[in-house]
Amino acid sequence: MRVLGLMSGTSVDGIDGVLVDFKGNPSKPKWKILNTVSYQYPSSTRQKILQVGQGLKINSKDWFELAEEITELNAFAARNCDPDSTAKVVGCHGQTLFHRSAQQSKRGGSFQILLGSLLANILNQSVVYDFRSKDIASGGHGAPLVALVDEALVGRLGGWRGVLNLGGISNLTIIPPNTGMDKACECLGWDCGPGNSLIDLAIQKSTDSSLMFDQDGFLASQGIPKVEVIDEWLKDPFFHLEPPRSTGREKFGFEDLQKRKKDLGNVSIEDLLSTLTTFTASVISQDLKNLSRHKKINLIELLVAGGGSRNLFLMKQLEKQCVGVNVRNINELGIPSQFREALAFATLSWWNLIGKKVNPKHITGANKAILFGVRVDP
Numbered sequence: 001m002r003v004l005g006l007m008s009g010t011s012v013d014g015i016d017g018v019l020v021d022f023k024g025n026p027s028k029p030k031w032k033i034l035n036t037v038s039y040q041y042p043s044s045t046r047q048k049i050l051q052v053g054q055g056l057k058i059n060s061k062d063w064f065e066l067a068e069e070i071t072e073l074n075a076f077a078a079r080n081c082d083p084d085s086t087a088k089v090v091g092c093h094g095q096t097l098f099h100r101s102a103q104q105s106k107r108g109g110s111f112q113i114l115l116g117s118l119l120a121n122i123l124n125q126s127v128v129y130d131f132r133s134k135d136i137a138s139g140g141h142g143a144p145l146v147a148l149v150d151e152a153l154v155g156r157l158g159g160w161r162g163v164l165n166l167g168g169i170s171n172l173t174i175i176p177p178n179t180g181m182d183k184a185c186e187c188l189g190w191d192c193g194p195g196n197s198l199i200d201l202a203i204q205k206s207t208d209s210s211l212m213f214d215q216d217g218f219l220a221s222q223g224i225p226k227v228e229v230i231d232e233w234l235k236d237p238f239f240h241l242e243p244p245r246s247t248g249r250e251k252f253g254f255e256d257l258q259k260r261k262k263d264l265g266n267v268s269i270e271d272l273l274s275t276l277t278t279f280t281a282s283v284i285s286q287d288l289k290n291l292s293r294h295k296k297i298n299l300i301e302l303l304v305a306g307g308g309s310r311n312l313f314l315m316k317q318l319e320k321q322c323v324g325v326n327v328r329n330i331n332e333l334g335i336p337s338q339f340r341e342a343l344a345f346a347t348l349s350w351w352n353l354i355g356k357k358v359n360p361k362h363i364t365g366a367n368k369a370i371l372f373g374v375r376v377d378p
Contacts, residue, residue, distance in 0.1 A: 005346025010168025091349025099248030140366030147189025159300035166308025190243035217313025223274030281317035
C-alpha cells in the first residue's frame with residue numbers, strides 16, 4: 001500500500017514529505033521509499049509559528065488563517081511528493097504549537113494546528129491526522145510517537161539498540177535485543193530534553209536571524225564549553241523524571257535560553273554554542289547512564305536521526321560521552337535521517353487504515369491500545 005507521510009517538527013523549519021510503499025506484516029513490514037520532498041516554511045510563517053508557540057496572543061481570525069495557511073502548505077508539499085496522487089492515504093502530523101506533559105494531578109495536552117477535512121478535500125484523498133489526542137485522553141503524554149514504530153522500521157539486534165532523534169527536542173527509543181532473556185522486554189521511549197531548539201535560537205538571536213542554525217556545528221567547535229555550568233543544568237528535576245516523559249518549546253524555548261545565557265555571563269557566541277551543544281549531548285548521555293544504573297540496560301548501538309545528526313560537533317560530543325556505544329547515523333540503515341519522522345507518521349497512517357492498534361504504555365504512558373490518528377475522507 002502506498003502512503004504519503006507529512007511532518008513538521010519542533011524545529012519549525014518546514015515540512016518533510018515521504019511517499020512509501022508498505023507490504024507484508026505490519027509489525028515487521030517490507031517498505032520502500034518512492035519519493036521525498038522537503039519544503040521550507042516562508043520566513044514570515046516560521047516566525048508566526050514560533051511567536052504563537054512562545055505565547056503570543058492572536059485573535060480568532062488570525063488563528064484560523066494560520067491553520068488555513070499551514071494546511072495549504074502541507075497540501076503543496078503533498079502535491080510535490082506525490083504529484084499523481086498515488087497514495088491510498090495521506091498522514092499529516094500538522095504543526096505543534098503547544099505541548100503540556102502529563103502529571104499525576106493534570107492530564108497532558110498537545111495542540112497540532114491543521115484543518116484535516118480541508119486537506120482531504122484539497123488533495124481529494126483520505127487524510128489521517130490528530131495523532132496525539134487519543135493517547136492523551138487515555139492518560140498518556142501524546143509523545144514521543146515516533147518511538148512507536150521504530151522497532152517495526154529499524155528492527156532488533158543481538159543487544160539493546162537505541163534510536164535518537166535530534167529535532168528541536170531530543171527523544172530516545174530503546175529497542176530490546178532479538179535473543180536472550182531481554183528478548184521479551186518492551187520497547188521504551190521518552191523525550192530527553194533540548195535537541196536543536198536552544199542552539200538554533202541562540203544563533204538566530206546572536207546574528208539577527210542572518211544565520212538560522214550552526215552549519216556542521218562549526219561555530220560550536222571553535223568555542224570552549226562551560227562544563228561546570230552544564231553540570232549544574234543537568235541537576236534540573238525534569239532530567240531525572242522517570243519515563244514516560246515529554247516536553248516541548250514551552251520548557252526549552254526563548255525564556256529558557258535567556259536564563260541559560262544569564263548563567264553563562266558574558267561569553268562569545270562560539271562559547272555559547274559550544275556549551276549549548278555539549279549540554280544537548282550531556283542530557284542524552286546522562287539518560288543512558290541512568291538507564292544502565294536503574295534498569296541494567298546497556299546499549300550496543302545508538303542510531304541518530306533528525307537535523308541535529310548533521311551537526312558534526314554534536315555527533316562528536318555524543319561519541320565522546322556515550323562510552324562503549326556505537327554511535328552512527330541512521331542513514332547507514334537506508335532510512336534518510338531527515339525523513340524518519342515523516343516515515344513514522346506514514347507508518348501510523350497505514351496502521352490506522354488497516355485497523356492496527358498499538359499499546360504505547362511503556363512509551364507515552366497511555367493505559368490502553370490505541371488506533372492512532374483520526375481519518376477523514378474527501
